[in-house]
Amino acid sequence: MSKSFSFCAVCFFCSLACNVFAQSAAYNYCIKDAAKVSDEAMAECMKAENSRLNKQIYSEYEKISKDSSFTNWNQGSGMFRGRLKNLYENWTNFKNEYCDLYVLSMTNYTGSPTYNRESCLMDMNLRQLIYISSVLRNYNSTPE
């Protein structure tokens, strides 16, 4: 029983974690052309995609904060503050610090800093979107 539970959990998380390449159609269109041009052109596509992803992530946090089921978890706050806001800030700070570290490592290796930074941010954003959107999805699919 514990084995099957573990296996299911691993499959679930693997499907979440490895399904990180679901960018928007606009991004796919943009990067296709930019790849023939330069790192900077590709970075511009990723920057636009990151902007879209950031808005989507923020919107997911807002949805959770407005859902009364999570008011108790969010220390009684029904607005985007409390633990939920702390969570968002922790993630944002971690993402920026981590991508700084990643950019420096790759800059000494290959690629332009802008390209590497946007690439790292996009990877982190896509994963975060999957994680945070799973909160309400799980809640709504859990039987009473």
Add this chain to the structure above:
Amino acid sequence: MHRYFALAALWASVACAFPALASSDYDSCMNNAQGDFDIAKCNNDEVSREMRKIQSRLSSIMTNKYFTQWNDQTLSSSQNFQTLLKQWIDYRNKYCSLYSYTFSQGIGTITDVQKSQCMLDLTNRFASNVEAIVKIYNDMAVTKR
């Protein structure tokens, strides 16, 4: 351009390989687990083991000059790294608390199981990210010596 794809492939393969890395202690613990409490304990013990590994892997590049360049540019200070780790731990703990809350609103033993599983997943993923960074910095130390 193909160098980017090779690096991206390496990065993705390291990042996606995390589920295969469970320790034998973890497997053994899970095989003997009798219920939710035991499963949560197995997960939490594995998280502790992974955290020790992460610290150890990061310690291995603490004196790497390229890493120290990021890490406040001194050998003695690890301000940035400690900040990064703290931000990540805070994020992981809060996210997993929220994630597990979706299952039972903090009531019952399933919450602990879900929370510990979430902690283990995020810790394994972070370990993969750290491993990728360590590999790159170690490679740089060799190629740019």
